[in-house]
Amino acid sequence: MLIQSTLIALSATLAAAVKPLTVKNQFFVDPNDNIFQIVGVAYQPGGSAGYNAALGKDPLSDGDICRRDAAILQILGVNTIRVYNLNPDVNHDECASIFNAAGIYMILDVNSPQVAGSLQNYNPWESYYDTYVNRTFAVVEAFKNYDNTLAFFSGNEVINDASSAGQVPPYMRAVTRDIKNYVAKHCDRKIPVGYSAADVRDVLFDSFEYFTCAEDGKSDDPSRADIFALNSYSWCGNSDMQKSGYNDLVEGFSNTSVPVFYSEYGCNEVKPRAFTEVGAIYGKDFSAVFSGGIVYEYTEEENSYGLVSVNTKDQSVTLLKDFYTLKDQFAKLDWKKIQGVKSAKDGSGPKPPKCDSKLIKSKDFDGNFTLPAMPPNVPKILANGVSPKPSGKLIEVTNFKSKYTVKNADGSVISDLAVKPLSSDESNSPGTNDAKIQSSGSVSSASGNSTSSDSSSDSGSNTKNTSGAAGSAVMTLPAVAMGAFAILAGLAL
DSSP states (O other): OHHHHHHHHHHHHHTTOOOOOEEETTEEEOTTSBEEOEEEEEOOTTGGGGOBTTTTBOTTSOHHHHHHHHHHHHHHTOOEEEEOOOOTTSOOHHHHHHHHHTTOEEEEEOOOSSTTSSOOSSSGGGTOSHHHHHHHHHHHHHHTTOTTEEEEEEEESOOOSHHHHTTSHHHHHHHHHHHHHHHHHHOSSOOOEEEEEEOOHHHHHHHHHHHHOBGGGOTTOTTSOSEEEEEEOOOOSSOOHHHHTHHHHHHHTTTOSSOEEEEEEOOOSSSSOOOTHHHHHTSHHHHTTEEEEEESOSBOOTTSOOSEEEETTTTEEEEOHHHHHHHHHHHTSOHHHHTTOBOOOTTOSOOOOBOOGGGOOOTTSOOOOOOOOOOTTHHHHHHHOOSSOOOOOOOOOOOOBOSSOEEOTTSOBOTTOBOOOOOTTOOOOTTSSOOOOOOGGGOOGGGSOOOOTTBOOOSOOOOOOOOGGGSOOOOOOOHHHHHHHHHHHHHHO
């Protein structure tokens, strides 16, 4: 009886493995004051079809699927997922708790592919109104109580060319302000809010300066982004720091006052992907500026960026060549050393520059720091909270075994696949879950990324332009994150 009680208590403890991270100087910091490097994967099973408001479906609504995927991501070595489209009215307790027990944090986009679900990148004033802002607040409410909620993205690639740069900045900064004010008033902890940018060099650094500067030079400016991230595909195949333009990124962000990281990376112009950028991203010089990155993406869609293929008929999963290659690249690194760097004294990092139009270099970029006022009704929502109010909490997880079949690239089944629950304060790292999978050396390139009729592939055309280093690349957006723009554009027509 005593043993049984002990096991139940241990299970309850293990269900809450990770503890909230904080931002200290220009880095994320764990409870032990170690600088935290994001080792992430973009997680949107089914692409845009993975979100269905009518069916109450989103990527974190099905515990059995999350159990399957958390185990797979644990084996890969991931400590963070990015989820693009979420329904705040759906219960996410089981999925959030499973990923938490697996030692995996969540970075969450507050936008959705629905009408009134995102800020559009043309005439943004037309989409900045109470229904939209209320929706962003609702996502915060739904996820604020999970310890493994790492951050919220207030926007994704809303500025992606000179035209959008001429209209969007003040409205995007206003949305960030509104969400940060909601977090300050209604959350028990300060959850970072920031922007995920397109790696379009003509507007990238102006976006960075615009969103991370501080009005009157005060770092607690509520409109200032707490984090800044970029979707970059400029490192293709066996590239290097110079060819890819990574050296320019390190230099351009070297004086950052907030955490900077890749919100997407993983060029697929060369297949199978080599992921040789992993060594650079977590190397000494890069990690002195950047806080890691998120590989695009978990499931294979029409764009051929997947690490795994999902059979939508029986929810079985097959690991693809890119999974093994990425796992091997992670395995080459000393993660105890990478994740064991102590943070500097609080306040010793770079200070945010005072917002000034002189920070902006492009004549096409709107450097006006006079932000639009909150739309009608939003002050009341901000004061009282959203209604009805979503709620979430971590729950005890007792079953960690995958219900669904997971196969190696050669078709062999991975036996007894399960999440390995971690102890308190422990995040996942490569090697934590040592489930036996096929060796990478036995995986042929023919086992690479091709979408079968049974795999989930309803994400639209997610073509990535990978010439960011050239300075004027246009990065087309993930359909899962930008579905609302397409919908709104259709309505405008």
